[in-house]
Amino acid sequence: MKPFLNTTLILTVCFLFGCTPKEQTVRFLLFSDLHADSIADGRERLQTILQAGADQQVDFFVDLGDFAQPSSANEPLREMIAQASAPVYHAIGSQDLTKADKKEFAAFYGLPASHYYFDKGPFRFVVLDSNFFLDAEGNEQTYDHGNFDVAEIRHGRFSSEQQEWLTELLKNKKPIYVILSHAPINDRISTPNKNRDLHQIIKEAMNSGTRIAAVMAGYNHSDNYQVIDRINYYQLNSASYFWTGNDFINNKRYQNSDNNDPELPNQISYDTTLYALVEINSQGTITIKGMQGEFADPDTDLEQLRKRYPFPISSSIKDRELTY
Numbered sequence: 001m002k003p004f005l006n007t008t009l010i011l012t013v014c015f016l017f018g019c020t021p022k023e024q025t026v027r028f029l030l031f032s033d034l035h036a037d038s039i040a041d042g043r044e045r046l047q048t049i050l051q052a053g054a055d056q057q058v059d060f061f062v063d064l065g066d067f068a069q070p071s072s073a074n075e076p077l078r079e080m081i082a083q084a085s086a087p088v089y090h091a092i093g094s095q096d097l098t099k100a101d102k103k104e105f106a107a108f109y110g111l112p113a114s115h116y117y118f119d120k121g122p123f124r125f126v127v128l129d130s131n132f133f134l135d136a137e138g139n140e141q142t143y144d145h146g147n148f149d150v151a152e153i154r155h156g157r158f159s160s161e162q163q164e165w166l167t168e169l170l171k172n173k174k175p176i177y178v179i180l181s182h183a184p185i186n187d188r189i190s191t192p193n194k195n196r197d198l199h200q201i202i203k204e205a206m207n208s209g210t211r212i213a214a215v216m217a218g219y220n221h222s223d224n225y226q227v228i229d230r231i232n233y234y235q236l237n238s239a240s241y242f243w244t245g246n247d248f249i250n251n252k253r254y255q256n257s258d259n260n261d262p263e264l265p266n267q268i269s270y271d272t273t274l275y276a277l278v279e280i281n282s283q284g285t286i287t288i289k290g291m292q293g294e295f296a297d298p299d300t301d302l303e304q305l306r307k308r309y310p311f312p313i314s315s316s317i318k319d320r321e322l323t324y
Contacts, residue, residue: 024121024282029053031275032064032182032218033238035095036077038264042068045239046080048273054085056277059120061086064218064236065093065130065182070100070108078108089118091127093182093218094155098146102131115162117169122282123213124175126166130183130217132157156183156219158198166198170205170212176282176324177212184217186233189311190226203229213280213324222311223290223318232286232324237317239274241267242295248305269296270315284324290317 031049036042053061067090068074081088092114096105102114114129131143133155140159141147148155158181170177179185179202185195192199206212206229214232221238249265272293279287293315295302306313 025279026060026120026123027056027058027277027279028120029056029058029061029275030064030216030236030278031061031239032236033066033093033221033240034063034068035066035238035240036068036074037095039240039267039269042240043076043080045273046077049239049275050080050084052275052277058086058277061088062125062180062216063088063090064180064216065091066095066218066238067093067109069096069098070105074108081109089125089127089180091180091182091218092129092131094131094143094148097131097143097148101144102129102142115165119175122176123280124169124177126169126177126179128158128166128179128181129162130156130158130181130219132159153194156187157194158185163198163201167201167205170201170210173208173210175211176280177210178280179212179215181215181217183219184233184235185215186226186228189224190228192228199228199231202231206230211324213284214286214322220309220311222309223314223316224311225320225322232322234288234320234322235311236276237274237314238270241269242305242313242315244268244300244305245308247308248300268300270294271296272315274315274317276317286320286322286324288317288320288322290319292316 029052034042034045061084068077090109090111092102092105106114115127117124117126133141133148133150135141185198186192187195202212214234216234216236218236220235221242222235223237224235226233244266270293272291274291274293277289295315
């Protein structure tokens, strides 16, 4: 009879005084758009990221894509990842696939698939694959060896098969979800456009009672946050630089660099490696600790540059506290 009496006592105490579930927390280091293949100090920036995570004793790292090609030249990066203080989870970025396909990237860096999920405590982190585009006939195609040089409105999409997979996954209301991808689902920042079907899937899941803490992405090299239909959309700045586009090319910017990458004149490096320390608790709070940096090229007309793009441009990541 003792187990019955103990259970009855617990239920009575909870009824009279209230019982709150024990708060559970995960801490991870989030970074994106390292672009190790097109910068001179990729290894040094990755080492800074991994050391910061070790110092902060994070539970894991998340790379939101455009990390480095799966090539023999990047074996040292893969070795650094293998020796990290905690697991490193990757989303595949578009620039990870200019000379490779998704299977090659997954095999090189140890991904189970191009989209997958992993669980940490009460949280389920869902890593999506944004590397699909529509061809001239409107057919869905996957990125493969740089075949995605198409208009902006046609690339950075999520496959229909993947959307069906996510719909089924979100029917399980037990976990608290964090959705991760390289390209943002809120592709037009404040109003989802080409990915509005995927936005609708997330919205309907939340309306049915599924807890989705945040949707996080990289790609734009922008520190940006929007709430759309109660969904926390967070975009993380690049670890390395802002890509200016052809209107702001400066061939003198890296004239002393040993790196001959043709994209260098389009880059304004950050003087600090950027990353975010993220803490999520099961009671509905997300704390983001960012970084302050400066643009390494003071000659760029930042006022004109900011007029060119629809999202914030900075060399930093803001501290934020989100609720869900």
